[in-house]
Amino acid sequence: MAKIRIAEKIAFIGGGQMAEALIAGLVATRCCEPDQIWATDPVAQRCDALKRLHGVRVGSSNREAAAWAGIIVLAVKPQILDAVMNDIAGDLKRALTISVAAGIPIQAITKAGGAGTKVVRAMPNTPAMVQEGMTALAIGPGVSESDAGTARAIFESVGKVVTVEERLMDAVTGLSGSGPAYVFLAIEAMADGGVKMGLPRATAEVLAAQTVLGAAKMVIETGEHPARLKDKVASPGGTTIAGLHRLETGGMRATLIDAIEAATKRSQELGR
Numbered sequence: 001m002a003k004i005r006i007a008e009k010i011a012f013i014g015g016g017q018m019a020e021a022l023i024a025g026l027v028a029t030r031c032c033e034p035d036q037i038w039a040t041d042p043v044a045q046r047c048d049a050l051k052r053l054h055g056v057r058v059g060s061s062n063r064e065a066a067a068w069a070g071i072i073v074l075a076v077k078p079q080i081l082d083a084v085m086n087d088i089a090g091d092l093k094r095a096l097t098i099s100v101a102a103g104i105p106i107q108a109i110t111k112a113g114g115a116g117t118k119v120v121r122a123m124p125n126t127p128a129m130v131q132e133g134m135t136a137l138a139i140g141p142g143v144s145e146s147d148a149g150t151a152r153a154i155f156e157s158v159g160k161v162v163t164v165e166e167r168l169m170d171a172v173t174g175l176s177g178s179g180p181a182y183v184f185l186a187i188e189a190m191a192d193g194g195v196k197m198g199l200p201r202a203t204a205e206v207l208a209a210q211t212v213l214g215a216a217k218m219v220i221e222t223g224e225h226p227a228r229l230k231d232k233v234a235s236p237g238g239t240t241i242a243g244l245h246r247l248e249t250g251g252m253r254a255t256l257i258d259a260i261e262a263a264t265k266r267s268q269e270l271g272r
């Protein structure tokens with residue numbers, strides 16, 4: 001993972017969960033110094049927490065933060081993005097604008113900033129906080145190679161990055177954007193299963209989480225098909241096939257496919 005130092009000042013408009021995950025990753029990897037980052041949030045306690053935990057500049061004025069920065073990261077909820085963009089339209093046009101808002105097309109941001117606004121649409125995920133993020137980028141029209149490289153470097157400092165056509169961003173959102181929540185649910189449920197079978201809660205949680213981490217690492221590092229890796233766990237007549245049979249009966253595959261379809265459709269709706 002290339003760790004490039006970002007020279008520009010970055011304003012995070014909206015200091016919520018996703019902004020904090022990115023800020024934590026950027027500061028921890030020293031991709032940016034804390035005083036290169038300004039996060040805005042309307043809630044003073046939220047600002048205080050971001051300052052205390054990550055050492056970044058904070059404040060409630062989007063205009064001040066946007067005017068200060070060379071890169072503006074739009075990290076408010078999609079439902080209020082229009083109002084927020086209208087307030088800082090001039091700076092959106094001047095700076096490199098990166099939006100992490102689910103569903104919102106590049107065209108809507110270009111429209112708010114005015115013709116010539118350089119927009120990178122990103123869909124990161126919260127594991128950015130521990131530098132294991134997964135981000136997809138769609139590069140808007142008129143964004144220079146250098147600006148696209150800067151956007152890539154920001155997200156590479158906190159995990160992996162792929163570039164996709166913008167039309168695929170809703171599907172990315174349904175899979176890797178929302179995906180950590182599905183996995184947290186699975187870890188929680190696996191731990192519950194362990195507790196049901198008599199394991200202490202803390203032991204069950206670490207068993208479940210490390211199992212997910214290890215399995216994911218095997219998929220990535222071996223390059224083997226997940227189905228083959230699954231087959232290697234399932235001994236003939238053994239425990240795993242008994243568990244897998246129950247998962248198939250419960251429709252785990254179809255449920256996960258449905259979940260990603262539902263989240264993708266919701267992302268599409270947010271953009272309308």
Ligand SMILES: NC(=O)C1=CN([C@@H]2O[C@H](COP(=O)(O)OP(=O)(O)OC[C@H]3O[C@@H](n4cnc5c(N)ncnc54)[C@H](OP(=O)(O)O)[C@@H]3O)[C@@H](O)[C@H]2O)C=CC1
Nearest residue numbers: 014015016017018041075076077078100101102124125126
């Ligand atoms: N959470 C995730 O895993 C991911 C989220 N995203 C995207 O990131 C964006 C933020 O999501 P998330 O972090 O989950 O949401 P949060 O609600 O945690 O963060 C948004 C923050 O913006 C604040 N806010 C509200 N109004 C304004 C305003 N006018 N100016 C500045 N800040 C404001 C909110 O304050 P208050 O709570 O007081 O309203 C909140 O702290 C969304 O567009 C989402 O689609 C993308 C990828 C993954």
Ligand SMILES: O=C(O)[C@@H]1CCC=N1
Nearest residue numbers: 102173176177178179
């Ligand atoms: O739930 C959401 O809408 C955001 C987008 C992807 C993850 N969280």
